[in-house]
Amino acid sequence: MDVPKTEGIKYAGSKLKILPFICRMIKDLEDVRTVLDGFSGSTRVSQAFAQLGFSTTANDISVWSEVFATCYLISNKPDKFYSEIIDHLNSLEGTDGWYSEYYGGTIKDTKKPFQLKNTRKLDAIRQEIENLNLCWEDKCVLLTSLIYALDKVDNTLGHYVAYLSKWSPRSHKDIQLQLPNRFSLESKNAVIRDDIFNTIEKNTYDLVYFDPPYGSNNDKMPPSRVRYNSYYHLWTTIIKNDQPELFGKANRRIDSKDDISGSIFEEFRKSSTGDFIAMEALRKLLKETNSRYLMLSYSSGGRATKEQLMEIISEAGKLLEIKSIDFKKNVMSNMRSTSEWINSDGEHNEYLFLMEK
Numbered sequence: 001m002d003v004p005k006t007e008g009i010k011y012a013g014s015k016l017k018i019l020p021f022i023c024r025m026i027k028d029l030e031d032v033r034t035v036l037d038g039f040s041g042s043t044r045v046s047q048a049f050a051q052l053g054f055s056t057t058a059n060d061i062s063v064w065s066e067v068f069a070t071c072y073l074i075s076n077k078p079d080k081f082y083s084e085i086i087d088h089l090n091s092l093e094g095t096d097g098w099y100s101e102y103y104g105g106t107i108k109d110t111k112k113p114f115q116l117k118n119t120r121k122l123d124a125i126r127q128e129i130e131n132l133n134l135c136w137e138d139k140c141v142l143l144t145s146l147i148y149a150l151d152k153v154d155n156t157l158g159h160y161v162a163y164l165s166k167w168s169p170r171s172h173k174d175i176q177l178q179l180p181n182r183f184s185l186e187s188k189n190a191v192i193r194d195d196i197f198n199t200i201e202k203n204t205y206d207l208v209y210f211d212p213p214y215g216s217n218n219d220k221m222p223p224s225r226v227r228y229n230s231y232y233h234l235w236t237t238i239i240k241n242d243q244p245e246l247f248g249k250a251n252r253r254i255d256s257k258d259d260i261s262g263s264i265f266e267e268f269r270k271s272s273t274g275d276f277i278a279m280e281a282l283r284k285l286l287k288e289t290n291s292r293y294l295m296l297s298y299s300s301g302g303r304a305t306k307e308q309l310m311e312i313i314s315e316a317g318k319l320l321e322i323k324s325i326d327f328k329k330n331v332m333s334n335m336r337s338t339s340e341w342i343n344s345d346g347e348h349n350e351y352l353f354l355m356e357k
Contacts, residue, residue: 001027004051007181008042009151010158015045025354036205038196039212043068051183059192059199064235066193070140073189082141086177094120098243102251111163118153118175145177159231204290211297230256286316296353317357325350
């Protein structure tokens with residue numbers, strides 16, 4: 001099975017490197033027509049599933065994931081329609097506005113996500129997208145283009161919790177919107193922005209792929225530092241265009257503060273029983289999912305030990321295959337039952353579990 005071409009932002013949870021392995025593991029499954037990407041994030045897996053001909057549903061709680069998924073899985077106007085609008089947006093003169101005030105910096109400034117010349121263009125382009133009064137699907141294509149363009153000129157390490165003290169080489173470039181690499185839609189797809197438990201309660205799929213956020217196994221790390229709504233608060237603001245109340249040196253949205261709950265799968269605390277709340281949520285998720293096949297991605301840096309995860313999976317269904325991906329070597333190997341969950345040399349591995357319910 002060939003691996004379809006996908007695209008996305010710099011993303012902490014990107015599955016770009018493991019897409020070949022996901023495609024390889026599902027290629028021989030029988031009677032799979034409908035699939036769910038339960039935590040779609042930057043939507044690379046959803047993009048691949050749709051291009052392989054599956055009726056694909058992308059689900060996530062974030063508005064930026066919904067926008068990306070709508071761009072690729074739903075929008076259906078010809079490229080020429082969007083290209084003409086993108087050319088128009090690129091031709092706009094920059095203006096001083098809200099984004100420039102809080103996120104733009106001059107060459108002498110430090111720790112800003114963008115240079116002022118690019119936030120001025122952002123101010124002009126974002127307002128013009130509103131002025132065009134487009135339908136939601138078309139607006140999603142333009143917002144995806146805008147976010148991708150900003151991602152190529154930012155002054156970050158890939159998230160927006162903190163900014164680099166010296167301007168990155170790419171931040172000196174001029175922002176330029178490009179048409180996203182959309183593809184012909186051969187199947188009926190859907191996009192859902194909802195809690196995953198609501199989605200699996202209402203729907204049934206032949207194959208479900210879960211890549212829940214892992215949080216961190218570092219107890220000393222503030223929870224806000226590992227929550228996606230904190231990492232990508234700026235994308236949320238650009239899409240909503242709501243000029244929210246901000247706080248902190250990074251000018252984060254107030255709704256991304258440490259004391260505001262994110263995904264339960266990012267929860268770092270333990271329950272009254274002494275188990276990690278995130279692991280209890282994962283057990284519930286696998287048990288309640290109604291599908292024939294279920295694939296789970298999990299990182300060796302997540303909360304679960306190997307023994308905990310194997311126990312949870314064995315309760316959910318019949319384990320068909322386990323694969324371990326060594327990112328340093330970029331190879332896939334069978335994970336032996338005696339393998340340590342976190343390698344003794346500290347390498348980061350990603351594990352894929354395929355089961356039948």
